Amino acid sequence: MRRYLALTKCAFLTGMVWRAHFIFTLISNLAYIVILYFLWKSIYGVSQTLNGMTFNQVFVYMTVTSSIFVLFKTWLEWQVSRDIISGAITTQLTKPLDHQLMVLSHAFGRTLNNALVITLPALAVLFGIFRASIPVGWNVLFFCLSLPLACLLSLVIDYIIGLTSFYTESLWGISTTKEIIVLVLSGGLVPLGFFPEVMRNILSYLPFQAIYHTPASILTDASLSLADYTSMLGVQAAWVIVLLVISRLFFSQAVKAVTINGG
Amino acid sequence: MAIIGVKNLSKHFKVLNRHEGLLGAARDLFSTDYRLVKAVDDISFQIEPGEIVGYIGPNGAGKSTTIKMMTGILKPTEGKIEVNGNVPFKNRQKNAQNMGVIFGQRTQLWWDLPVIESFKLLKEIYRVDQETYDHQMGMFNELADLKALYPQTVRSLSLGQRMLCDITASFLHNPKIVFLDEPTIGLDISIKARIRELIKELNRTHNTTIILTTHDIGDVEALCSRIIIIDQGHILYDGDIKRVNQLFGAYRTLRVQVRPYKGEQTIDQVRQTLVERYGEDRDFTVRSREMGWINITFRQDEMPLLEVLNYAMSRLPIRDVQIVELALEGVIRRIYEGALQ
Amino acid sequence: MFANLVHYGRLYLRLEAQYIKARMNYRVDFIVSSIGMIFSNIASLAVFWVLFHTIPHLAGWTFEEILFIYGFYLLAVSPAQIFFDHIWQLRYHLMEGTFIKYYFRPLNMMFYYMSEMVDIKGFAQVVLGGAVIAYASTQLGLTWTAGRIGLMILTLFSASLVVIAILVIASCAAFWTLQSYSILALAFRLREFAQYPTTIFDGFFRFLFTYIIPIGFIAFYPSQLMLRPQEASWLIYISPVVGIALFALAYLVWSVGVNSYSGTGS
DSSP, X not given: OHHHHHHHHHHHHHHHHHHHXXXXXXXXXXXXXXXXXXXXXXXXXXXXXXXXXXXXXXXXXXHHHHHHHHHTOOOHHHHHHHHHHHTHHHHHTTSSSOXXXXXXXXXXXXXXXXXXXXXXXHHHHHHHTSOOOOOOSHHHHHHHHHHHHHHHHHHHHHHHHHHGGGTOSOHHHHHHHHHHHHHHHTTSSSOGGGSOHHHHHHHTTSSGGGTTHHHHHHHHOOOSOHHHXXXXXXXXXXXXXXXXXXXXXXXXXHHHHHHHHTO | OOSEEEEEEEEEEEEEOOOOHHHHHHHHHHOOOEEEEEEEEEEEEEEOXXXXXXXXXXXXSSHHHHHHHHTTSSOOSEEEEEETTBOTTTOHHHHHHTEEEEOTTOOSSOTTSBHHHHHHHHHHHTTOOHHXXXXXXXXXXXXXXXXXXXXXXXXXXXXXXXHHHHHHHHHTTOOSEEEEESTTTTOOHHHHHHHHHHHHXXXXXXXXXXXXXOSOHHHHHHHOSEEEEEETXXXXXXXXXXXXXXXXXXXXXXXXXXSSOOTHHHHHHHHHHHHHHHOTTSOEEEEEEETTEEEEEEETTTSOHHHHHHHHHHHSOEEEEEEOOOOHHHHHHHHHTTTTO | OXXXXXXXXXXXXXXXXXXXXXXXXXXXXHHHHHHHHHHHHHHHHHHHHHHHHHOSOBTTBOHHHHHHHHHHHHHHHHHHHHHSGGGGGHHHHHHHTGGGGGGSSSSOHHHHHHTTOOOTHHHHHHHHHHHHHHHHHHHHTOOOOHHHHHHHHHHHHHHHHHHHXXXXXXXXXXXXXXXXXXXXXXXXXXXXXXXXXXXXXXXXXXXXXXXXXXXXXXXXXXXXXXXXXXXXXXXXXXXXXXXXXXXXXXXXXXXXXXXXXOOSOO
């Protein structure tokens, strides 16, 4: 009896903790949408379009990118780092499981959870309260295809960041720096359309825009051709493959270095 | 004049009656169905300066709650409490100035700093003047010889070394009262002995009052002349340790592993060996409850533990030895059964 | 009283010095996290820079004025960042029962708890904030008279108290729920509202950020007083009162929390 009560208490408290977490995360994200709304409203002032985007487009774009930011936040790099520091990663090498695959699938589960808790309410507010609208066409389908690719890309980058723990204990700094660079360079803080021409050109050769900019711009723009959409997805997929390869190389290199040094 | 006076002290907690299942959890959210838990219920005692008092009882008996009230962390529900002339809850800071505390296994020292830096910070915190500081540090060195540990960071110390440092640190500002909560838990026999010795000396040199909570009867036997036993919020016994000694000091159990082990034959061999030394009429038993291990239970006043151990070691092919700690729960059960009346 | 202050001051310096010494074992970490910190601030500057490529002003405020507000914001949030960084650990201390040690010393508990950590990288933020203010005020042709400097110090002081109070109150939720991360994260995010002119918000939210959660007092209202005193409302003159009152409230919440928390175990 006592044991079961303890279990109930445990489940209940976990539920409570989760509930509080849910409510405050929700408020936090809604608050951010509020800032976005007023900030961009006052940026637009009386203008109809800026840099070829309407207020409505920018608002949807920014809400999507900021929701994706929270959506993809799985703390994966911290898990990798813990595994490395505790030595769990080296014992896992002896098991017939792939560490990267394990970590990625776990993080993917978290993302699904995040989607339920964060993205859906955000979208509800976006369309329900702020009366934002999106064009409906092929773009919605391609957005749904583009999102998992973006997620995978983001997770692989986090994984690489986590692997730096083989060499340094400064994960906080590295992870913060990465986060902010990705945010700025992928349109998480200002739509890439607002960037000067030169910078936009440079950015198109970097993987970051495939994380936030690609899904957000697909969703807000229904005027592109199927070929355009497909090629955008192609670029995303290419970056996923390239970074996956890099992360595998990095991993085996780091493990080799550690096992040689007997760390 | 008593240094600690506790009169009709009670501490009650309101605890939510939880319901089972998902629906129950939802109901609990709005429930006002509380149950009163009397963690400490109408206890009184007085402690004189310089005493070492063992404050013992099973888990959840109310020990920590009492200590927390004496240190000013918890406000009593009812009753009076005076420590060194202060009401702890009202004068937490003033009370703390004359108090040293070791609470649980958590160090009070600074984890990342060398030991000596922690002492210097404590000197600053308690406004200890240089002369007293030098004097105290000199004394600690004489008693415990910790100099070699000073340059090491606290995190790098072993549990026992850390406890030695923690204990001396809690005496640095020459407090009138020191609360020691489980100072020897998880330590091996030799370091336990060192720690007990240190506590005894510190008590003797400064006439410091010490309240010791522990599960280890060995601590109590080595240090306390008086014990207070608390169970379910009530004081079961308060007085001389000698009377209680009859309860848990009387019998001791020594576990030995004899090789080669040949069942009954080996047990007989052990019994025979002891009979040779102590004779037939002594009150002891030898039996085996677990393959390979033999339990020897005897009265300590007739057969001193160390003597039995030495004798057995010299006569028998003993591979391993354990001294069985007496379980406090058993003692308390015997008190309830009227063993002290 | 005075002797007490001296004691606490000396003690604070000692504790911090020891903390920094211990942290210096992780020197690389300090440098890398300072870079991270500066990067995240520069990112906000970059956003303004990109925005003002397209628009001439934001809610009537020029780029340089917005920069000034942002610099003020950086300075105002720094004391909380530097001296009250231990709030992020509060929930761990409470969950694991290590918080109890703070009760045992003859010191003010908030002082003792907060003094155990100092966020050195916050100083990088102060330097950046100072530089941004210097640049913006030069561009704006602002002269630093004694009166203005005094005003700056006074308003900064009360603004930092507002930030500290909001964060401390949020972290105190841990005393009751043992789970304050999301609340603290929310407060941390609300803090970001302060870098924009409060006038971009309309009725309800402007009221909210002025009177209920006075985030406007962190950077916007003080900057308004410095840059466009003729537009500043009477509100800004009570900002020291707001800061002190809010901090007192935070201290009260902390004290109630400290008294109601009884530690784990019995």
